[in-house]
Amino acid sequence: MQLLKGQKADVTKGRSLNELILSFGWSAGNAQMGIDAAAFLLSEQGRCERDEDFIFYGNPVSQDGAVTHAAAGNGDKESITVSMSRLSPKAARIALTLTIYEGERLNHRMKDVSGLYLRLLDRQSGEELHRFEYGSDLAQETAIVVGELYRHNGEWKFSAVGSGFNGGLAALCVNYGLEVEASGSAEVAAAAETAVKGTEDTKAVPEEALQPPVLSKIDLRKKIVQFTLEKKQLTGVTARVGIVLDISGSMRNLYARGVVQEVVERILAVASKFDDNGVLDVWVYDNEFSRMDSVTERDFGDYVKREILNNRSIHKFGFNNEPPVMEDVIRKYTKEEKKDKTPVFIIFINDGGVVRATKKVIKNAAVQPIFWQFVGIGNSDFEVLEGLDNMTGRVVDNADFVHLDRIEEVTDEELYDRLLNEFPHWLKAAKEKRILQP
Template identity: 80%
Template sequence: MQLLKGQKVDITKGNNISDITFSFGWTTTNAQMGIDAAAFLLSERGICERDEDFIFYGNPVSQDGAVTHAAAAQGDKESLTVFLSRLPQQIARIALTLTIYEGEQLNHRMKDVSGPYVRLQNRQGGEELYRFDYGSDLTEETAIVVGELYRHNGEWKFSAVGSGFNGGLAALCVHYGLEVEGTGSAEVAAAAEAAVPAEPQQAAATDLPAVPPVEAEPAKNVLSSIDLRKRIVQFTLEKKQLTGVRARVGIVLDISGSMRNLYAAGVVQEVVERILAVAAKFDDNGSLDVWVYDNEFSRLPSVTERDFGQYVKTQILNNRSIHKFGRNNEPPVMEDVIRKYTKEDQEDTPVFIIFINDGGVLKLTRKVIMKAAVQPIFWQFVGIGYSDFEVLEGLDNMSGRIVDNADFVHLDRIEQVSDEELYDKLLNEFPHWLKAAKEKGIIRA
């Protein structure tokens, strides 16, 4: 059934529906334009009572698991799934939104977006219940309240809103009672300043309660990017039954010549922060050990939540003692990793190494991995870019090891991979190695 702007429909009344998925789609002529779907979980007062009630790609799961965000399939772009039975009673409405990333700064507007829609589906059966095409009346706006899922007389209904906002995600956050940090993370700030709605949001009918004013509400701080990422890591650990596991975490960063642009663009700094969130959950000290290498290598000071902000710039790019942008040579840095954890800082705690490389790995790397199979170290190789990864792709076919101590994932554009997907891939093989290493006595059970 096609919905019209302002129309309201029953979701649960008379229907056997307990979980509903909202699948969003759109088309843009500008490949550089970023568009994101999000959900604000609102109380009777029409605001997010907690920062955690803002669900988006940087915070993809609500604390109770009732609302989840994910990349969509089958032609859709993103999806938000609501498990109605899990929603706490204090959640009265869920506002579903679409925003243009940094639309105000980049001058990207809704007039540059064509065919935005949302499909309402019964998650269990997959059948489409309703479809709402919206936005044809919008031009300069940078955000839309697409619709609202709300309680009415003990049932759930949906209102097709389609109202535009100026000010992007920041305006929506303020509108729903959240404060955007002026220098906060890109995940939660699509504009640097709060703006007012392009048009006042009105209840679509008498059975949808009006939103009371929220100007007097005390401001709340949006979670920092590292806090959000730690929550995603925790969710991943629970999914993979890794809660309570202690491990030392290290990252090895390729700094050969082909990586120069990724360092300059801030991609490597972002990678360090994303991996730091893993270390914060695994390591008692919450620190991430760091190496960089080209044809030489350097062991750097560990990074923590207190000092990660400019780590790549201060500790790597501005450090003249580090050899940079030469050719790649993996075995020496790998030997130093082994030396640190098995001789210098020998402990019973297992080691999880994330090895970032953009291709052209030396074949001798496989010999080091083979030799290191008896050590309490798991090597998670991450290939980025479009180069040759033949050596790393053959890791799973290496025979003769006491345990399979390495894995490889290829991510063409790691900066475009969501945190949820990244952590899922990074932690996919680690639990299998832990089990095998314990059975072989490599690490203590």
């Protein structure tokens, strides 16, 4: 059933429906635009009473497990799944939203997004119950209240809202009663003037929003890292974190599209949880290499453009040669800073064509307190890296390889899960061999 804006439709009435999937789809006109779906679990008063009732990529599962956020397939972008039987009776409504990350600051607006839709599906049968296409009337907005699921006479119904909202994610949070950190960001520059349009109970944003609040994306990613650390039993582990970035000719497009900047930001969230100082050490390499100034949360904005692309002293877009930069990584942590006995976690980004001499460096470095997590992006030849797990003659297995064809399309949850999969095993083995202090 195709829904129109303002229309209400039965969801559970006359159906045996246990789980509902709400699948979001869109097409962004700008490849650098970040768009996120979320759900707010609301009380009878229309408030999100706890932070835990805000379900998004940084908090993907509600406390009762009834509502989950995930990446979607079959052409959809993201999905919210609701288990009707497990949902707390305190949840009277579920507001479904879509936001542009820092839309005001980056001047990314809903007019640049097309093909917006929401599909309601019976998870068990796969049947599409309703489809709501919306957004053709939007322009400068940076957020949308797509619709609401709500209880009515013991059943669930859906209200197709599709109304724009100024101020992005933080303004939505304020509107639904959540507190967010104060910041100088323009994320909610007009928060005090905004309200959800088209809902039955239009509520103005509180006056306190005159000091623009913001939810920093790196803070949200740190929450996902923390969740992953708990799952991998890595809480309490301290490590130094570094990233080595391939800047050979085949990487030119990924630098130009901002993909590499996004990778740095995502890995910085790992460093922020592992290192008390929140420092991420950075190297770039092609047939030459450069050791960069380390980056922190205070200065990561436009880091790649500012410190790498605009730096004429850095050799760029040549051919691959991994051993020299790897030797410099080893030199930094084992010679220049040898008094620091903290384990080192190196994330090595490469898009193929690794020279075979890399294997010898890894083998010789097995006695050092350094774990090498190689990440292959794109669809090039990764023969050398794919053979890491079969390498013999090492004291411990000190390297791992994961292949992520389009890393920009991989969710933070999956990225952190795969990056941190082998690290705890190396920590244990390195302590047993006295490479690390027990």
